[in-house]
Amino acid sequence: MEEERRIRQHPILGVQNEGKKVVTFTYDGKPVQGYEGEPVAAALKANGVQIHRYTAKQHKPRGIFCAIGRCTDCVMVVDGKPNIRTCMTPLKEGMDVRTQYGVSDRPFEEQEAKDHEM
Numbered sequence: 001m002e003e004e005r006r007i008r009q010h011p012i013l014g015v016q017n018e019g020k021k022v023v024t025f026t027y028d029g030k031p032v033q034g035y036e037g038e039p040v041a042a043a044l045k046a047n048g049v050q051i052h053r054y055t056a057k058q059h060k061p062r063g064i065f066c067a068i069g070r071c072t073d074c075v076m077v078v079d080g081k082p083n084i085r086t087c088m089t090p091l092k093e094g095m096d097v098r099t100q101y102g103v104s105d106r107p108f109e110e111q112e113a114k115d116h117e118m
Helices: 040-046 110-118
Strands: 022-027 029-036 075-078 081-085 096-098
Touching: 022 040, 029 040
Parallel strands: 022 096
Antiparallel strands: 022 029, 075 081, 075 096
16 A cells, blocks of 8 residues: 555654554545545545546536535545545445546546437
């Protein structure tokens, strides 16, 4: 598991993730690892993921910002459900986490192609 992006010892919070179970989950179809119970956003950050979603109108990238569930910049599609605040969602074994495009897990190009087929 990628460790260099994690704080192992914190002067106020103490030792981090000691004794916690390492779990595997998928991010956009790729297997990645994190610690069970940590916020999904923290596990993604530790794995180098910066972008969690793209805005609906201007397709601008967004990632973790407030980390307390208020700003919604970290929303993603988790286990098939859109708009899940990943900074507040505990990581579990086998979770399927996908980048959110507007309110979908399909890139905008695929969404537009599907709209034109109708």
